[in-house]
Amino acid sequence: MDWLGIGVLVIGVAFFALVILLIKPLTKLSGILSSLQTTTDKLPQTVEDVSTQTKEVLTTGNDTLNQLNDQIRQLSPVLHIIGDAGNATRKLSSSIVGATDDIKATTAEGRSLTKGQNLEGLYGVLTLGYYIFQKSRTR
Template sequence: MDWLGIGVLVIGVAFLALVVLLIKPLMKLSGVLGSLQKTTDKLPQNVDDISSQATEVLTTGNDTLNQLNTQIRELSPILHIIGDAGNATRKLSSSMVDATEEMKASTAGGSEITKGRNLEGLYGALTLGYYIFQKQRKN
């Protein structure tokens, strides 16, 4: 029994020496855990702030998109009118080109004369005038 008591006493002294040896690192660890606790206590508030800011940004973005959609809806008829005017102009110019080509084909003998004397522009203007005159005559 004496040996058992001496063994327990030696083990107790060893644990006491271990505790004395580990006091400084354990105190530093408790400081680290304390600062970690302070940081994690602030975390829910920080997450709430970030999520509220993200919500504000998304709301502002949605409002901006709604305003943009409204403005585009308001401009849509104007854009359709411009498209219709462009189509009408294209049809008119293509019919004028067709008439000019038809006139050139019907007067094929005069094409060498106009090219030789650089009168293509004048010839085109006269053809256009003739075409407009014929259209007015029909109406």
């Protein structure tokens, strides 16, 4: 029985020494856990603030997009008019080019003359003028 008492006493002293060694780290752990508690207590309010600001930003973005859509809807007829004018101009220039090509094809002398003298541009302008003159005379 004496040996049992001595063994229990040795185990008690070992636990006492272990407790003394662990006091400082356990105190630091306690401080860390209390500061963590302070941080986590503020977390719901912080998350709510962030979500509120995010909601405001998304609402503002949606409003801006709606205004932009309205302005584009208002500009749409103008853009269609510009597109129609471009198509009309393209058709006119195509018909002028066609008429110029027809006149060039029927005039064999003009072709050889313009090629020899590098007067293709001048010939095109003269042909365009002639075509416009003929069109204005027929009206």
